Amino acid sequence: MNTTQHPDGSNARAAEVAGTQSARQTHTMQQSVEPLLRVKDLVVEFPTRAGKLRALDKISFDIAPGEVLGVVGESGAGKSLTGAAIIGLLEPPGRIAGGEIMLEGQRIDNLDHEAMRHIRGRRIGAIFQDPLTSLNPLYSIGRQLVETIRTHLPMSEKAARSRAIELLQDTGIPAAEQRIDHYPHQFSGGMRQRVVIALALAAEPKLIVADEPTTALDVSIQAQIIALLKKVCKDRGAAVMLITHDMGVIAETCDRVAVMYAGRIAEIGPVHEVINHPAHPYSAGLMAAIPDITIDRENLHQIDGAMPRLHAIPTGCAFNPRCERSMERCVRERPELLAAGPTRAACWLHAADAAT
Amino acid sequence: MALVQADDLAMSFDVSAPWLNRVIERTPRLLLHAVDGVSFEIEKGKTLALVGESGCGKSTVARLLVGLYQPTRGTFHFDGADAHATYQSPAGLPLRRRIQMIFQDPYASLNPRWVVEDIIGEPLTEHGLITDKAALRTRVEGLLESVGLAAQDRIKYPHQFSGGQRQRISIARALATQPEFLVCDEPTSALDVSVQAQVLNIMKDLQRRLGLTYLFISHNLAVVRHVSDQVGVMYLGRLVELADKQELFANPRHPYTRMLLDAIPKMHDTGRARTPVQGEVPNPLSPPTGCAFHPRCPHANARCHEERPKMQMIAGVRIACHAVEENRI
Amino acid sequence: MSRLQRIWNSDVGYSFRTSPVAMGATLVALLCVFFAVFAGWVAPHNPFDLATLDLADARLPPAWTAEGSAKFVLGTDDQGRDILSALMYGARISLAVGFASVILSVIIGVAFGLLAGFLGGWVDAALMRLCDVMLSFPAILVALLIAGVGRAVFPNAPDNLALGVLIVSITLTGWVQYARTVRGSTMVERSKEYVQAARVTGVTSLRIMRRHVLPNVMGPVLVLATIQVATAIITEATLSFLGVGAPPTSPSLGTLIRIGNDYLFSGEWWITIFPGLMLIIIALSVNLLGDWLRDALNPRLR
Numbered sequence: 001m002n003t004t005q006h007p008d009g010s011n012a013r014a015a016e017v018a019g020t021q022s023a024r025q026t027h028t029m030q031q032s033v034e035p036l037l038r039v040k041d042l043v044v045e046f047p048t049r050a051g052k053l054r055a056l057d058k059i060s061f062d063i064a065p066g067e068v069l070g071v072v073g074e075s076g077a078g079k080s081l082t083g084a085a086i087i088g089l090l091e092p093p094g095r096i097a098g099g100e101i102m103l104e105g106q107r108i109d110n111l112d113h114e115a116m117r118h119i120r121g122r123r124i125g126a127i128f129q130d131p132l133t134s135l136n137p138l139y140s141i142g143r144q145l146v147e148t149i150r151t152h153l154p155m156s157e158k159a160a161r162s163r164a165i166e167l168l169q170d171t172g173i174p175a176a177e178q179r180i181d182h183y184p185h186q187f188s189g190g191m192r193q194r195v196v197i198a199l200a201l202a203a204e205p206k207l208i209v210a211d212e213p214t215t216a217l218d219v220s221i222q223a224q225i226i227a228l229l230k231k232v233c234k235d236r237g238a239a240v241m242l243i244t245h246d247m248g249v250i251a252e253t254c255d256r257v258a259v260m261y262a263g264r265i266a267e268i269g270p271v272h273e274v275i276n277h278p279a280h281p282y283s284a285g286l287m288a289a290i291p292d293i294t295i296d297r298e299n300l301h302q303i304d305g306a307m308p309r310l311h312a313i314p315t316g317c318a319f320n321p322r323c324e325r326s327m328e329r330c331v332r333e334r335p336e337l338l339a340a341g342p343t344r345a346a347c348w349l350h351a352a353d354a355a356t
Numbered sequence: 357m358a359l360v361q362a363d364d365l366a367m368s369f370d371v372s373a374p375w376l377n378r379v380i381e382r383t384p385r386l387l388l389h390a391v392d393g394v395s396f397e398i399e400k401g402k403t404l405a406l407v408g409e410s411g412c413g414k415s416t417v418a419r420l421l422v423g424l425y426q427p428t429r430g431t432f433h434f435d436g437a438d439a440h441a442t443y444q445s446p447a448g449l450p451l452r453r454r455i456q457m458i459f460q461d462p463y464a465s466l467n468p469r470w471v472v473e474d475i476i477g478e479p480l481t482e483h484g485l486i487t488d489k490a491a492l493r494t495r496v497e498g499l500l501e502s503v504g505l506a507a508q509d510r511i512k513y514p515h516q517f518s519g520g521q522r523q524r525i526s527i528a529r530a531l532a533t534q535p536e537f538l539v540c541d542e543p544t545s546a547l548d549v550s551v552q553a554q555v556l557n558i559m560k561d562l563q564r565r566l567g568l569t570y571l572f573i574s575h576n577l578a579v580v581r582h583v584s585d586q587v588g589v590m591y592l593g594r595l596v597e598l599a600d601k602q603e604l605f606a607n608p609r610h611p612y613t614r615m616l617l618d619a620i621p622k623m624h625d626t627g628r629a630r631t632p633v634q635g636e637v638p639n640p641l642s643p644p645t646g647c648a649f650h651p652r653c654p655h656a657n658a659r660c661h662e663e664r665p666k667m668q669m670i671a672g673v674r675i676a677c678h679a680v681e682e683n684r685i
Numbered sequence: 686m687s688r689l690q691r692i693w694n695s696d697v698g699y700s701f702r703t704s705p706v707a708m709g710a711t712l713v714a715l716l717c718v719f720f721a722v723f724a725g726w727v728a729p730h731n732p733f734d735l736a737t738l739d740l741a742d743a744r745l746p747p748a749w750t751a752e753g754s755a756k757f758v759l760g761t762d763d764q765g766r767d768i769l770s771a772l773m774y775g776a777r778i779s780l781a782v783g784f785a786s787v788i789l790s791v792i793i794g795v796a797f798g799l800l801a802g803f804l805g806g807w808v809d810a811a812l813m814r815l816c817d818v819m820l821s822f823p824a825i826l827v828a829l830l831i832a833g834v835g836r837a838v839f840p841n842a843p844d845n846l847a848l849g850v851l852i853v854s855i856t857l858t859g860w861v862q863y864a865r866t867v868r869g870s871t872m873v874e875r876s877k878e879y880v881q882a883a884r885v886t887g888v889t890s891l892r893i894m895r896r897h898v899l900p901n902v903m904g905p906v907l908v909l910a911t912i913q914v915a916t917a918i919i920t921e922a923t924l925s926f927l928g929v930g931a932p933p934t935s936p937s938l939g940t941l942i943r944i945g946n947d948y949l950f951s952g953e954w955w956i957t958i959f960p961g962l963m964l965i966i967i968a969l970s971v972n973l974l975g976d977w978l979r980d981a982l983n984p985r986l987r
Contacts, residue, residue: 049699074548075519188636218409219575221636223619245549248578248621275623289553291578293605293620299560300553300582306518307548422885452887465878469900479886529882 035062036104036239037086037207043098044078044085044263046310053310055081055094057263060337065206068233068240070250070271073260074286076307079243082260083209085109086241087126088116103207122152125200125238127229129212131192134199135184141168141195142180145202152203167198170232172224190221194228201232208233211243226253247290251275259283262308262318264334269343279340280347281323317346325349357436358397359569360404360421360537366429367391367416371641388641390416392593393430395667398586400536403563403570405584405601407577407616411640413593414573418541421571422457423448434537453483456530460542462522466514472525473510476500479532499528503558520551524558531562539571544579556583577620581605589613592640592648595667598674609670610677611653611685647678655679700981707981710973717967721780724773729758732766732774733935739765744948747955760955763948768955771941772963778937779967782848783918786855787910793856794863795906799894801864802871809868816861824920825927828854832929847932851924855917862913863906870902904982911975915968922964938964 044056056078063069071079084090086101088108101109108119120126128134136144145164149155155163161180168176171194184192193213200208213229214222230253233240242254250257251271258268259280267280278284288301305322308314314321320330329348340350369388372378378385391413398404406414419425421432423443432439434455442451456479459465466475476496480486486495497507503524514522523543530538543559544552560583562568574580580587581601588598589612597610608614635652638644647665650656657678665676679685693702701707720727731737742765748758759768801812828851835850874880875898883893922939924930926946931937933944938960945957 074550190636218637219577219616220409220619223621226621246621247549247623251623252621286550287623289550290623291553291556291576291582292623293578293581293617294622294624296602297582299557302553302557303550304554306520306551419881424881424884449887452885455885457882457885459878459882461878465882467879467897467901470897478883478888482886482888526882533886 033064034105036065036067037063037241038102039082039086039099040102041099042082042085042096042101042109044081044090044094045097046094048311050311052097054097054313055263055310056085057313058099059260059263059265060099061258061265061268063207063239063241066234066237066239067256068230068242068254070254070257071241071243071260072245072247072250072257074245074307076262076309077260078263079245079260080211081263083126083211083241083243087120087124087209089120089126118152121148121205122203123205123207125203125205125208127193127196127200127208127210127213129215131189131196131216132184134196135192137184140181140183141187141199145180145195145199148199148202164198164202167202168195170201170235171195171198172228173198189217190224193217193221193225197225197229197232201236201238204236205238207239207241209241209243212245213242214249215244215246222249229253247275247287259286262313263310264318265337265346266319267340267343267345267347268337269345273342277341277343279343279345279350280319281325281349282319283345317348357433359400359435360396360398360571361433362397362417362421362430363395363433364430365391365394365417365420365427365432367413367420367425368428386641389593389643390640391420391427394590394593394595395430396588396595396598398537398569398571400569401563401567402585403572403583404586404588405572405574405580406588406590407574407580408590409575409616409637411592411637412590414590415541416593417590418457418539418571418573421539422455423452449483453479453485453533454535455537455539456533456535458523458526458530458538458540458543460545462519462526462546463514465526466522468514470513471510472496472500472512472514475514475525476510476529476532479529483533485533495532496528499532500525502531502562503528504554518551520547520555523547523551523555527555527558527562531566534566535568537569537571539573541573542575543572545574545576552579559583577617589616592638592643594648594676595674596649596676598667599672603673609673609675609680609685611655611679612649615652647676653679655685657684697981701977704977704981706973707977710970710977713966713970714974717776717963717970718780720773721776724770724777728767728770728773729756730767730770732771741765744953744956746953759959760953762944762956763953768959771936772938772960775936775938775941775960776963776967778848778931778935779918779921779939779964782851782855782921782931782937783914786852786859786917786921787914789852789856790859790913791863791906791910794860795867795899795902797860798864798867799871799898799902802868803875803890803894803898805872812864813868816864819858819861822858824855824858825923827858828920828924829927829929830854831857832924847930848935851921851930854924855920859913859917862909866905866909867902870905871898874898874901908975908979908982911978912972915971915975918964918971919968 040060042056042059043054046053046055059082071082073079085096090096096109100107103119103123108116111119135141142161142164145167146157146160149160149163165176165180168180173179173191173194187195210229214225217225226249229240242250244250254271256269257271257274259266259274259282261282267274267278267283274283275287278287285301285303289303291300303322308318316332316334317330320326323330327348335346335348337344337346338350367390369390370385371388372385373383394417396404406417408414416425420427423439426440434451439451442448473493473496476499477492480492480495486492496510500507500509505521505524514525517525544555547555556579563570572580572583584601586598587601587604589596589610591612597604597613604613608617638651644651646662647656647660650660653660659678665678665681667674667676668681670680742757742761743763745757745761746753747760748755753760757767761767762771797812801809831854832850839846880893880897883897921930921937922942925937925939926943928943931940933940936944941960942957945960948956
């Protein structure tokens with residue numbers, strides 16, 4: 001089996017194998033690393049007057065320590081919801097209706113409010129899209145940083161402050177000792193996002209969930225922030241779950257990527273495999289539809305139709321009405337994530353007994 | 357002569373504090389030079405793309421061309437005639453028939469209380485082009501079908517459509533009066549990738565069939581590569597480079613263009629290390645002296661600090677850069 | 686699907702169907718309106734037909750007490766008028782004044798708000814300063830002033846004029862909140878792209894205001910208007926109580942309360958209490974309806 005040349009090859013491979021369903025049953029085998037985050041058959045539902053809507057329908061994936069997993073999908077696919085469920089910030093009336101989320105072997109989806117508060121920040125950090133609203137405009141960033149540090153780590157005020165200054169320096173804020181007492185509105189958009197990253201890392205979490213961290217920023221700033229995120233997480237050995245719709249960002253930052261469609265995972269695998277040799281027809285369509293700055297094309301490939309609304313998800317495979325290669329089985333049965341070379345795809349084309 | 361000709365277009369906004377505050381606090385008038393001397397031509401049937409980051413003024417240029425603003429300086433000639441003089445005169449209405457606009461936000465660009473038929477039909481009734489109700493209905497149905505929607509969609513409300521479909525309704529509305537020139541302000545930026553592909557394909561198809569001329573505003577260089585014939589790069593209200601698409605992407609000359617192309621995360625690259633751009637876009641209210649890009653430019657010298665570079669034709673490419681002119685890069 | 690069916694099935698319709706408060710309040714309010722409108726047919730007596738009055742019937746307590754009579758369910762006042770009938774006729778005046786003043790306020794307020802929000806500049810500044818001035822006057826004071834002036838100018842005016850003056854004075858202070866709300870909403874809508882698209886097409890400002898912006902800003906106005914009906918009715922009652930409102934020959938609920946007030950301490954409580962209760966019921970039901978409407982429209986706007 002070919003794995004891509006990757007600096008972190010061992011990690012990616014181990015995580016990939018550790019995530020396979022069959023490996024779960026025989027998990028003594030090649031598993032050398034216990035996954036940091038394990039999501040198993042996660043279901044998130046929204047009760048509405050039209051009945052219960054399943055926004056996430058049996059999502060399963062793992063994140064190994066120090067790995068960067070990208071979660072990509074279009075609007076309505078459920079990627080932000082997945083992040084919110086993991087951090088424990090699902091907006092009611094949405095609720096987790098099934099499955100498990102395990103952080104370092106401990107279940108976190110069924111914790112009460114207080115216990116989750118301790119996990120959030122200390123073991124999971126969060127970065128959201130809009131740096132303007134992520135920071136409290138009334139407090140100086142130093143105060144917000146120190147508050148976060150002292151909530152989770154036993155430190156004196158002085159020690160926390162010098163640690164905060166260190167964090168700001170690590171995230172590239174110039175003149176950190178002076179700027180630590182400035183207010184959010186005195187920073188530009190890119191600088192604010194750096195502060196948000198510093199805040200997320202303040203209590204040394206093992207996992208960072210970043211939901212569209214660069215979408216609201218200019219292109220040139222995007223590049224800076226992505227590079228920064230990669231560097232600081234690598235330095236601290238923190239794993240990252242990067243949620244975005246931008247495949248370019250994923251290609252540059254992530255080790256593995258999960259492609260989501262209609263609340264399910266369509267394909268998951270090493271990032272360059274999914275981009276260059278997508279095994280699921282949806283991923284293939286998606287990659288072909290993205291205009292590439294390096295090549296000229298007459299017409300972009302388009303996937304006809306649109307992602308189904310939550311109350312009208314087709315039976316069987318959610319993508320089957322739009323799929324050029326759908327078979328009779330696709331309408332009947334929903335496929336699990338099946339091995340398809342180096343990646344795993346939820347598609348009957350890769351069933352062991354499928355006629356090629 | 358080119359269909360669209362812009363000469364030294366400039367637009368300044370007065371963003372001073374209210375008069376009373378200014379008197380009490382003794383602060384001077386504050387002018388925002390959103391567009392500061394932009395010149396370009398677009399031939400009939402071609403697409404010029406304007407790219408740049410936030411604050412570069414590309415949206416303002418779009419609004420200048422459709423007559424939403426009056427320029428503080430410069431002219432815009434459409435089909436040989438001064439467009440802004442025409443907009444002010446009674447001949448303004450016929451001119452508006454020939455120039456139309458597509459907006460960025462599919463959710464805010466359609467009136468949520470109107471049915472689609474009225475939305476698309478409004479330009480026709482407003483200009484008195486079709487007065488008979490049945491004829492109007494037929495025309496609206498035809499327009500809907502030309503953008504890939506169903507004829508029965510005309511009785512629905514905008515909220516019953518997805519973002520991509522709404523953008524198609526916007527396109528149908530823009531095409532109602534059979535315009536010659538379409539200004540598109542980030543038409544696909546708010547759409548998902550697969551929907552974007554559909555809309556871009558439709559736009560290209562319509563251009564081929566109807567001989568439309570486009571001004572395409574975007575911050576996404578990959579999309580621009582796909583749709584444009586010529587590309588203009590803007591920075592802080594000024595055009596820094598204007599070239600044919602192939603030339604710009606193969607051989608970017610201006611340091612800002614190079615940095616922009618370098619900064620974009622690419623899907624099919626093999627994770628090579630890039631040097632990220634330094635610094636951020638300065639405050640448009642107080643732009644740097646001389647060349648606006650010089651604080652972030654690795655090739656800046658003393659002349660760049662003092663003298664604003666003029667747009668010149670160098671090797672078939674229009675570029676405003678001292679370093680290129682002096683052959684330093 | 687007809688328009689009514691669509692409304693019934695919408696989110697707002699669903700919220701209405703499942704809210705006992707909303708349905709109850711609407712029912713009560715509709716009942717009051719029904720009795721007020723059809724007072725002439727539904728009321729057991731006509732309290733303002735002097736021919737049917739008999740002083741012998743004066744000051745009878747309600748029917749369920751010892752001295753009461755079944756002919757006058759809620760008792761009679763000092764001139765022998767049936768309280769129940771007087772309530773219905775009085776409600777008619779109250780509701781008429783309430784609705785009329787609110788409708789006028791809405792027309793004036795929305796028009797000013799649209800102009801101020803859309804045109805901006807000195808028009809906006811001038812109108813907003815006018816609002817500030819109007820707000821600094823309490824409604825009652827304005828009403829007293831106008832009523833006083835009215836009486837001085839037209840000393841022998843017919844009673845209808847008194848009602849007209851009443852409506853005008855309530856309107857004069859009521860329009861301001863509509864203007865403010867609509868101005869805010871208009872400023873938001875003005876910057877939206879569908880307005881710009883209309884401008885690009887060449888539609889005139891006036892038509893944009895009327896056809897594009899107006900339908901989109903009416904939501905909060907509806908809520909305000911509903912609640913203001915209650916306020917207007919109470920304001921009218923206050924004015925009538927003070928003597929500058931509806932005249933005794935066609936009394937509103939407020940007038941009835943005032944008349945009855947004089948008899949409260951001599952033990953004839955029913956003359957004032959029942960009009961008071963009626964006022965409370967109308968105001969409460971309309972208020973509850975307005976509250977529900979605001980909540981029902983809000984999440985959708987979010």
